[in-house]
Amino acid sequence: MAIHSIWEKFPELQQELLETQKIMNQEVTIRNKEISRALQSFFANGGKLLRPAFFLLFTKFGEVPSNKRKYQYAAAIEILHAATLVHDDIIDEAPIRRNMETIQSLYGKDIAVYTGDFLFTVYFQLVTQATRDYKVLDFNAKNMRHILIGELDQMHLRHNPEITVKEYLRHVKGKTAQLFQLSCAEGARFAGCSKMTQLRAYRIGHDIGMAFQILDDILDFTADEDVLQKPVLEDIQNGNYTLPLILAMKNNRQAFDILRTKQDLSEEDVKEILENIKRYNGITEAQSMAKRYTDSALKEISKLPNIPAKTVLQEMTQQLLQRDY
Amino acid sequence: MAIHSIWEKFPELQQELLETQKIMNQEVTIRNKEISRALQSFFANGGKLLRPAFFLLFTKFGEVPSNKRKYQYAAAIEILHAATLVHDDIIDEAPIRRNMETIQSLYGKDIAVYTGDFLFTVYFQLVTQATRDYKVLDFNAKNMRHILIGELDQMHLRHNPEITVKEYLRHVKGKTAQLFQLSCAEGARFAGCSKMTQLRAYRIGHDIGMAFQILDDILDFTADEDVLQKPVLEDIQNGNYTLPLILAMKNNRQAFDILRTKQDLSEEDVKEILENIKRYNGITEAQSMAKRYTDSALKEISKLPNIPAKTVLQEMTQQLLQRDY
Numbered sequence: 001m002a003i004h005s006i007w008e009k010f011p012e013l014q015q016e017l018l019e020t021q022k023i024m025n026q027e028v029t030i031r032n033k034e035i036s037r038a039l040q041s042f043f044a045n046g047g048k049l050l051r052p053a054f055f056l057l058f059t060k061f062g063e064v065p066s067n068k069r070k071y072q073y074a075a076a077i078e079i080l081h082a083a084t085l086v087h088d089d090i091i092d093e094a095p096i097r098r099n100m101e102t103i104q105s106l107y108g109k110d111i112a113v114y115t116g117d118f119l120f121t122v123y124f125q126l127v128t129q130a131t132r133d134y135k136v137l138d139f140n141a142k143n144m145r146h147i148l149i150g151e152l153d154q155m156h157l158r159h160n161p162e163i164t165v166k167e168y169l170r171h172v173k174g175k176t177a178q179l180f181q182l183s184c185a186e187g188a189r190f191a192g193c194s195k196m197t198q199l200r201a202y203r204i205g206h207d208i209g210m211a212f213q214i215l216d217d218i219l220d221f222t223a224d225e226d227v228l229q230k231p232v233l234e235d236i237q238n239g240n241y242t243l244p245l246i247l248a249m250k251n252n253r254q255a256f257d258i259l260r261t262k263q264d265l266s267e268e269d270v271k272e273i274l275e276n277i278k279r280y281n282g283i284t285e286a287q288s289m290a291k292r293y294t295d296s297a298l299k300e301i302s303k304l305p306n307i308p309a310k311t312v313l314q315e316m317t318q319q320l321l322q323r324d325y
Numbered sequence: 326m327a328i329h330s331i332w333e334k335f336p337e338l339q340q341e342l343l344e345t346q347k348i349m350n351q352e353v354t355i356r357n358k359e360i361s362r363a364l365q366s367f368f369a370n371g372g373k374l375l376r377p378a379f380f381l382l383f384t385k386f387g388e389v390p391s392n393k394r395k396y397q398y399a400a401a402i403e404i405l406h407a408a409t410l411v412h413d414d415i416i417d418e419a420p421i422r423r424n425m426e427t428i429q430s431l432y433g434k435d436i437a438v439y440t441g442d443f444l445f446t447v448y449f450q451l452v453t454q455a456t457r458d459y460k461v462l463d464f465n466a467k468n469m470r471h472i473l474i475g476e477l478d479q480m481h482l483r484h485n486p487e488i489t490v491k492e493y494l495r496h497v498k499g500k501t502a503q504l505f506q507l508s509c510a511e512g513a514r515f516a517g518c519s520k521m522t523q524l525r526a527y528r529i530g531h532d533i534g535m536a537f538q539i540l541d542d543i544l545d546f547t548a549d550e551d552v553l554q555k556p557v558l559e560d561i562q563n564g565n566y567t568l569p570l571i572l573a574m575k576n577n578r579q580a581f582d583i584l585r586t587k588q589d590l591s592e593e594d595v596k597e598i599l600e601n602i603k604r605y606n607g608i609t610e611a612q613s614m615a616k617r618y619t620d621s622a623l624k625e626i627s628k629l630p631n632i633p634a635k636t637v638l639q640e641m642t643q644q645l646l647q648r649d650y
Contacts (some may be wrong), residue, residue, distance in 0.1 A: 118473040126464035141450035
């Protein structure tokens with residue numbers, strides 16, 4: 001088993017994430033050896049395990065009913081994330097993720113659809129076993145329903161140059177913040193924290209999720225300034241417009257007329273769009289929005305009780321949301 | 326709203342299925358109007374609602390805690406079935422189902438993946454609300470896990486002329502019988518029936534599911550003797566070998582050597598295979614296997630308490646499993 005190097009600084013959490021990974025591996029050990037192995041390698045290969053890490057950190061603000069069930073819940077959350085990735089890879093026909101061939105590219109679309117469905121089921125079963133409370137299950141199902149309704153809304157946002165900042169933020173909320181806020185709030189609830197701490201955890205998760213996704217979308221444009229990044233090229237060609245582009249369009253509508261007039265964008269067209277995004281402050285304004293969410297998360301974290309987990313939470317959040325790689 | 330004509334003979338059940346359909350429609354009413362409408366038309370267009378019908382019939386052998394929750398559970402079961410159909414249509418790239426364009430063909434692969442995932446979530450949420458019991462949820466999740474592990478096993482059975490009757494039956498058990506037996510047994514459990522009746526319901530569901538799928542596989546070969554059915558042609562070309570072929574191969578291995586030696590089968594090749602299936606008793610032997618399961622189901626039904634639902638169950642089972650259309 002292996003775990004991402006970002007956790008080396010936090011040995012206690014690192015150990016807990018190894019326990020979480022152990023349950024994940026057990027749960028996907030099935031008759032079909034190829035799928036078992038493919039999923040286990042996928043889990044071992046550099047997933048950052050951020051969502052279970054936030055869940056585990058928030059359990060420290062209270063008392064968990066059982067360590068085994070705590071790890072089951074943490075594993076469930078990462079498995080839900082994995083399920084969405086496997087299905088996303090079908091949609092994008094992505095050949096590679098985490099330096100590995102995707103399930104879709106290894107075994108075909110049918111196996112990838114069923115593998116994602118299988119992981120969704122494992123998620124529900126683990127949450128059931130961990131929480132033993134139908135109200136919590138109802139809350140989890142409601143949360144997942146929001147995520148998927150959000151994805152279905154995407155249908156209207158693609159190839160839509162009139163997409164607003166509000167629509168973008170709603171999509172990010174469904175796609176990313178929803179699972180971060182579930183992870184944090186459920187950690188606090190599972191450990192029997194006060195309603196106030198649960199609500200705070202929920203807000204922190206929301207803000208971290210929003211900042212995380214906005215930052216990810218910015219990094220697509222800035223990661224390597226000399227080379228046109230393939231994801232950006234494809235995103236724009238596929239009509240997926242993210243915050244830097246939306247903000248730049250707001251500042252200068254005409255500069256992006258090509259999105260309204262031309263069907264198939266060439267590499268040259270996309271290069272020009274990228275330059276205009278920078279010229280009309282798309283990147284810098286997106287960065288300030290990400291910073292507002294990060295500051296808001298850090299402010300809420302500062303109000304949590306003073307226990308060692310609070311410091312870890314602060315360092316993690318800073319490391320995660322102020323990266324430029 | 327509309328409901329399949331097979332229920333006209335059973336007006337009480339017909340009314341209950343309309344209530345079930347009402348909940349299904351409410352649950353898929355979401356912001357995205359196109360998806361709402363597509364799913365509602367899909368529900369209205371000729372789905373036979375067999376699984377909720379069996380669930381509802383078995384609740385009559387006891388006392389349900391609430392009618393609303395009964396219909397929620399019945400709706401959940403049909404929605405789970407719909408989720409698997411939406412995902413199956415992605416895999417098969419099917420343009421048409423129930424005389425309607427599929428979600429995949431109307432809105433593309435991404436929307437079809439998320440729509441299926443959304444329906445899975447609705448299923449879990451409805452079961453949660455209907456049963457309010459984490460043990461039942463654990464049972465439901467386990468059941469669904471078996472279904473998906475079964476689908477993943479298919480990977481090794483496709484294009485495999487050495488597939489055994491046992492392997493075929495195991496796949497049918499996972500693919501079809503699992504959900505029928507859940508429907509029947511959960512109907513009995515939900516209504517607080519004795520363990521004996523629950524076990525009987527489980528066996529009846531299993532046998533009906535097995536017979537139903539075998540019959541479906543036979544009808545692919547016999548529905549219209551003059552025309553080569555497209556599904557059969559594609560099934561054999563795609564390497565999906567069903568019971569009539571497997572049994573005929575057992576009787577005369579050499580007659581099907583072409584499956585071991587040739588990669589791409591022409592229409593002529595498939596026609597010859599079909600003739601050999603009939604010549605070597607594939608159809609008749611598959612029919613006797615289906616009959617054994619039907620007889621076993623009817624025998625178990627005969628042991629149920631004498632209430633009106635029992636007669637309905639007998640008539641439905643006979644109508645369903647002795648059809649030749």
